[in-house]
Structure formats: C-alpha cells, structure tokens
Amino acid sequence: MAYARLVFNSQTLAIMNMVDPGETINYDWSIDEDYSIVLLEGSVTVNGNALEGVIEHRVQPNEQLSMTGTGDTRSYCISLFRVDDDNVMDQIVSETGKTRMRTFEPTWIDAGWPSDPDTTWGDDFTSGNYTYTKAIVETQIANSEWD
Amino acid sequence: MRKVKTITTQDHLIHIIETDSVDDETTCIPELKLQEQIAVFHLDGSINQFTKNSLNDDWVLEGTVNSPAWTFGKPNVFVGAQTPTSTTTFIVFVPKTKISSAPAPEYVEKADISNIDRESFVEIGAVDTDKKADPVTFDEIKISIDDLVPDDVTFE
Numbered sequence: 001m002a003y004a005r006l007v008f009n010s011q012t013l014a015i016m017n018m019v020d021p022g023e024t025i026n027y028d029w030s031i032d033e034d035y036s037i038v039l040l041e042g043s044v045t046v047n048g049n050a051l052e053g054v055i056e057h058r059v060q061p062n063e064q065l066s067m068t069g070t071g072d073t074r075s076y077c078i079s080l081f082r083v084d085d086d087n088v089m090d091q092i093v094s095e096t097g098k099t100r101m102r103t104f105e106p107t108w109i110d111a112g113w114p115s116d117p118d119t120t121w122g123d124d125f126t127s128g129n130y131t132y133t134k135a136i137v138e139t140q141i142a143n144s145e146w147d
Numbered sequence: 148m149r150k151v152k153t154i155t156t157q158d159h160l161i162h163i164i165e166t167d168s169v170d171d172e173t174t175c176i177p178e179l180k181l182q183e184q185i186a187v188f189h190l191d192g193s194i195n196q197f198t199k200n201s202l203n204d205d206w207v208l209e210g211t212v213n214s215p216a217w218t219f220g221k222p223n224v225f226v227g228a229q230t231p232t233s234t235t236t237f238i239v240f241v242p243k244t245k246i247s248s249a250p251a252p253e254y255v256e257k258a259d260i261s262n263i264d265r266e267s268f269v270e271i272g273a274v275d276t277d278k279k280a281d282p283v284t285f286d287e288i289k290i291s292i293d294d295l296v297p298d299d300v301t302f303e
Contacts (some may be wrong), residue, residue: 007217009186011242012159036156040163040190054163056156076190082158082242113196113218115210146217
C-alpha cells in the first residue's frame, strides 16, 4: 500500500508520503487551520487539485487530506507542521506525543547524524491504498524509527 | 552540479538540494556555520560530512550519511559536505521563526521573507553551482578545461 512515515525534531513535524499511480493516502483527521504539503517529485491529485512537483499546496481548515498518485511514477510529498504550535499539535497528537517531540534527542544527537540509519523504508511500501490515522502518527512518534 | 531551489510554505523555508555527479560540493555558502540546529532529510544518495572548529583548521571527515535519513546540522562549527554518490537529494527545513539565524543562498537574504504573506506560496529562488570537493580532505577540486572537453574532441 502507499505509505506515510514521519520524522520530527523540537521545531518541525514532517510526514513523508509515498504513493504509486492510482493509489491513495487518506488522513482520517484534520485540523482547524490550513497546513502545507510539498510535492517533491511526481504528480498527484490532492482533494481534487492536480499537482506536479515541485510545488506547495495548502490543505484547507477541517479538510482531511486525500492524495492520489497520477502520472507514471511514484510520487513523494511532505506534510509540514510546527511542533511548537500548541493549537495544531493538540489536534494531531496526545500530550505525550507532543512532549516527546519537544524533548526527544536521538542517540546520535552529538554527531548530528545517525551512523546506521534504517534505510529500509522503501520495503514498507506495498501496493494499495493507505489510511494514515492518528493512532499511527502516535505510534511513529513513540517509536521514532528514524533514530 | 549542485542545484538549490528554495520555497516558502506556511511556516517553513525549504531548501531542496540536488546533485548529479560524484564529488559535488553541496554546501550553499563557503564557511558555513550554523547558529542553531537545522533539520535535514536525506532522500537519495549519500553525503560525506566535514567539520572544523575554526577557519584555519583542516577539515575533518566526520562520516557518511546514507539515505533515507533524518539528520540535524551541527551548530557552532564550520560544516561542509560533498557527494560520494552520482545523485543526491536532500531537503533542509528552516522554520520561519529561525530564518534570521540560518545561513542561506544569497537570493534568500535579498528576499524580504518576513513580508511574504503566510497564505502565499513563493519560490524564493534557485541557483546551480559546479564545484567539486575531495572526498577525504574537502579541498576544492579544480575543474580544468580538459575535464570538460570529451576525449574525442581535438583542437586544430
């Protein structure tokens, strides 16, 4: 299925989304203000809007993201949020998740980069649609698999 | 060649950096020193990371980052990077609240970011640069005319 995976630091929450042509990622949640997604590569339709990379799009307030891959190749898109924005964070994650993002330091913080990062994210991508729930967001924050 | 494109989003400035050959230097400006931690996501390829504490020091090869990986640019040291792979892509995320403390290409410094409407999406600018660096010492590799001219071309 199409796939979404997040990374974060104390300032930024970035959700990486991957879709193949004809596949859809749906977020089953929304927030009460608009937020940015950036299409880096490929072409998608987002809530009825056709996009081709590189381009930014605003998901509207109270709108659930629905992104379908179009064109011939896999598309990559990032949803961006400010971790220091309480109003936004309280609508996406729990207090535990919010605190973790604001205080977590990876094991490689002194070096600045992981010496042995997990490079198998692409293996998690299988064909089919994908619903990215708040529960998944919470789990990915708790696990911080990018550490 | 290194290609840099900068766009604004609602709350961030994003630098998208791509290179297309081995030994490309990826650092946007010379003597790059960060005041604060900067978040970077490596999408494709690998990067050799170098640091030094002062301008007169030799560069130290700290290690290689292989994509996909989320990294943080180290503050308070000079940083440099070059590519051991034929293609690389990475993205630098700068919250708009931190723009003043984050180094950036010259076209960013000339743009009045603070007056760009939060509701507007703007491509701030783009620049292509051809600069090579040694994978061990980070010394600049001078590109000669011989490197640019194919072997089967002769001048009469």
